[in-house]
Amino acid sequence: MAIGETIRNSQIWKSIFRHPMPLDRRNRIVVMLTNFFLHLHPVSIKKQGIALSFTWCMGGVTFFLFLVETVTGVLLMFYYRPTLEWAYNDILALRDVTSLGILRELHRWGAHAMVITTWLHMYRVFLTGSYKPPREFNWVIGVILLLLTLLLSFTGYLLPWDQLAIWAITVGSNMARATPLLGYEGPGQQLLTIGGLDMITDGSDARFGLLGARFVGEETLNRFYVLHCIAIPLAVALLLAIHFWRVRKDGGISGPL
Amino acid sequence: MHSNELFLKDVAGFLGGYYAAIAIMNGIAALILWQRKHQPVWAVIWTTFACVMMVLGSLALSGSEATVPSLPESVRNLVNTLSGPVNYTVGTTVLLVGFFVYRKFFVQPMVAWSLFNVALLLMGLSMADQNFALIVMKADNVPIVGLVFLLAFFTWVATKQAVVNDERMLRGEPPIEKVNDEKVLVWPDLVYTELICMIAVTAFLLAWAILLPAPLEEPASSVKTPNPSKAPWYFLGLQEMLVYFDPWYAGVVLPSLVIFGLMALPYIDFNKKGNGYYTIAERKFAYLTFQFGFLELWITLIILGTFLRGPNWNFFGPFEYWSPYKVEVLNNVDLPQMFWIGLFDRPLPLAAADSPWYVQIGTILLREAPGLILVGAYLVLLPPLMAVTIFRRYYAKMGLIRYMVMANLMLLMLSLPLKMILRWTVNLKYIVSIPEISLNF
Numbered sequence: 047m048a049i050g051e052t053i054r055n056s057q058i059w060k061s062i063f064r065h066p067m068p069l070d071r072r073n074r075i076v077v078m079l080t081n082f083f084l085h086l087h088p089v090s091i092k093k094q095g096i097a098l099s100f101t102w103c104m105g106g107v108t109f110f111l112f113l114v115e116t117v118t119g120v121l122l123m124f125y126y127r128p129t130l131e132w133a134y135n136d137i138l139a140l141r142d143v144t145s146l147g148i149l150r151e152l153h154r155w156g157a158h159a160m161v162i163t164t165w166l167h168m169y170r171v172f173l174t175g176s177y178k179p180p181r182e183f184n185w186v187i188g189v190i191l192l193l194l195t196l197l198l199s200f201t202g203y204l205l206p207w208d209q210l211a212i213w214a215i216t217v218g219s220n221m222a223r224a225t226p227l228l229g230y231e232g233p234g235q236q237l238l239t240i241g242g243l244d245m246i247t248d249g250s251d252a253r254f255g256l257l258g259a260r261f262v263g264e265e266t267l268n269r270f271y272v273l274h275c276i277a278i279p280l281a282v283a284l285l286l287a288i289h290f291w292r293v294r295k296d297g298g299i300s301g302p303l
Numbered sequence: 304m305h306s307n308e309l310f311l312k313d314v315a316g317f318l319g320g321y322y323a324a325i326a327i328m329n330g331i332a333a334l335i336l337w338q339r340k341h342q343p344v345w346a347v348i349w350t351t352f353a354c355v356m357m358v359l360g361s362l363a364l365s366g367s368e369a370t371v372p373s374l375p376e377s378v379r380n381l382v383n384t385l386s387g388p389v390n391y392t393v394g395t396t397v398l399l400v401g402f403f404v405y406r407k408f409f410v411q412p413m414v415a416w417s418l419f420n421v422a423l424l425l426m427g428l429s430m431a432d433q434n435f436a437l438i439v440m441k442a443d444n445v446p447i448v449g450l451v452f453l454l455a456f457f458t459w460v461a462t463k464q465a466v467v468n469d470e471r472m473l474r475g476e477p478p479i480e481k482v483n484d485e486k487v488l489v490w491p492d493l494v495y496t497e498l499i500c501m502i503a504v505t506a507f508l509l510a511w512a513i514l515l516p517a518p519l520e521e522p523a524s525s526v527k528t529p530n531p532s533k534a535p536w537y538f539l540g541l542q543e544m545l546v547y548f549d550p551w552y553a554g555v556v557l558p559s560l561v562i563f564g565l566m567a568l569p570y571i572d573f574n575k576k577g578n579g580y581y582t583i584a585e586r587k588f589a590y591l592t593f594q595f596g597f598l599e600l601w602i603t604l605i606i607l608g609t610f611l612r613g614p615n616w617n618f619f620g621p622f623e624y625w626s627p628y629k630v631e632v633l634n635n636v637d638l639p640q641m642f643w644i645g646l647f648d649r650p651l652p653l654a655a656a657d658s659p660w661y662v663q664i665g666t667i668l669l670r671e672a673p674g675l676i677l678v679g680a681y682l683v684l685l686p687p688l689m690a691v692t693i694f695r696r697y698y699a700k701m702g703l704i705r706y707m708v709m710a711n712l713m714l715l716m717l718s719l720p721l722k723m724i725l726r727w728t729v730n731l732k733y734i735v736s737i738p739e740i741s742l743n744f
């Protein structure tokens with residue numbers, strides 16, 4: 047007890063935490079306002095807004111899983127090189143050579159779990175009618191987050207560069223080749239010609255744009271790697287910031303009027 | 304048979320633990336019922352059930368064919384012969400509708416708990432079947448098993464509260480959420496809940512990662528195509544739609560519509576009630592439409608695409624071996640063929656290759672007239688027709704644009720089940736088929 051007290055009274059501790067230990071009502075309010083991580087929350091909240099039976103905590107769990115994915119993802123990046131020569135072998139080594147070899151498992155199962163919890167979160171928001179005014183736009187942001195979550199998972203699926211990976215991505219991205227007008231097997235692409243020259247070929251259509259090549263190859267690996275590790279996470283982070291901000295500005299967790 | 308014995312030895316440990324876990328769960332439930340809820344009868348029932356599970360668990364641990372609890376061969380064969388895309392879809396629909404109609408009955412805790420136990424038991428018995436286990440225990444498929452149970456659980460949680468609220472509001476009382484609207488401090492109430500959630504999720508994820516290795520197959524080879532080639536599981540509903548539609552519709556248009564439809568939802572749903580609490584009665588139309596799209600068209604198709612579609616995307620029963628040699632006869636016909644050849648006994652209209660372009664186009668239009676007229680009527684005539692009949696009240700409240708967006712989204716969503724039914728009943732392949740511009744619908 048005395049040691050704890052000494053630590054909490056030290057200059058270092060006090061310089062880090064801008065508030066005393068939240069033991070009484072006043073300090074419990076102060077802590078929410080003066081701590082960077084806590085200030086995302088309101089100070090007080092309707093009891094029903096934190097009832098597990100109401101929110102299922104699914105938005106929170108999804109966010110936590112996003113953080114887990116970020117941390118394990120960064121650790122994976124230390125080991126993984128996105129080239130045809132190394133990708134598969136690096137993944138093998140992660141299992142066989144690296145100590146504590148469950149990094150990949152944590153990242154993969156975390157990703158699956160995040161897809162599931164995002165759906166459950168959407169399900170709960172729908173079932174409580176929480177997309178109704180004034181929260182319409184936050185629902186729209188949510189839908190974009192849902193799409194980005196799926197894309198994160200999809201781009202990550204390719205990186206181990208095994209049979210499972212390239213064929214799942216091949217099947218998935220083959221759809222792009224059938225995009226109306228813009229895919230070279232899509233309806234109406236025949237109409238896009240200039241002076242008898244086809245504009246939409248397998249080297250210029252939507253699928254080519256997605257893969258960076260005519261089939262899933264090294265260019266695709268590079269493209270998906272950058273999307274997976276940088277572009278999409280940044281977009282998700284930005285949208286999450288807006289999402290949380292809107293939850294607060296729209297009056298906190300929804301409830302009956 | 305020999306391989307089956309090896310298989311049973313392999314799963315014995317898992318099954319033993321599985322039944323033990325069910326037993327422990329029911330033991331805890333019995334304890335709670337006995338001490339806190341004062342329902343001794345149910346406590347006795349679940350204690351007995353737990354004992355039975357312990358016995359099953361020890362039998363499973365033996366790992367021998369004679370004793371591992373499993374479904375009888377005849378039952379498995381019956382399930383295999385009975386299952387097919389039609390029965391599967393009709394069956395799941397009947398099930399979901401039944402749950403919805405009799406929701407008051409099914410949300411009772413003891414009914415739900417019984418159903419949960421039955422599901423777990425069936426799962427355990429099925430797991431002793433090699434073909435079943437091979438697919439369900441595939442590492443990447445495990446999350447979907449989890450998804451099914453989680454969805455069932457949360458649907459129960461939500462429906463239970465909706466039923467309570469609907470009854471309260473019928474009596475003129477406010478929903479239960481309203482009663483609970485006293486304010487509490489976020490520290491400690493919310494912050495601690497979050498902390499516990501984080502620890503629980505971390506523990507769960509660690510256990511999952513230690514128990515189940517991530518899959519890694521042979522190195523990628525662009526010449527060896529696996530059969531079946533499947534997209535990641537969350538897209539398998541879309542891949543299943545490819546059975547009924549061409550990729551441009553199933554793979555591009557429909558998913559875009561799902562995203563667009565979801566975004567449009569808050570602007571279409573003009574019902575002010577049901578904001579911030581669980582209810583079904585106050586928003587039946589929105590509820591049913593969403594559940595139809597989510598549970599029926601998205602989730603059940605993912606389950607179908609993952610567990611029941613094997614090599615060549617053929618349908619396989621849950622206990623059937625995924626043989627790559629299974630042949631399914633496809634004799635699907637296009638609507639123009641049905642119309643011109645079947646109905647009028649005439650060849651399809653065909654323009655001579657050297658005729659001018661307007662004759663060519665005219666002939667195509669004539670050939671496809673039945674389909675084009677049908678699709679046109681469906682998308683152009685039905686919305687106004689519905690506006691003056693079944694959706695009269697809605698149209699009046701929503702205004703033109705809002706109503707048109709809703710009506711068209713509904714019709715496009717329904718295009719999937721309609722096409723399924725047409726395929727099953729009259730073997731219809733395409734309603735409109737203009738290969739000249741790769742347009743098949």
Ligand code: HEM
Binds near residue numbers: 105112192298
């Ligand atoms: C990456 C995915 C997402 C994360 C991390 C996330 C996170 C959160 C969190 C933490 C909350 C606070 C309340 C709660 O936990 O339920 C919330 C609320 C909300 N979310 Fe999300 N969300 C995500 C995706 C979505 C999706 C897919 C939708 C809908 C399509 C959505 C719509 C909403 C709405 C409307 C609210 C306000 C709910 C209310 O006030 O009751 N979010 N979100």
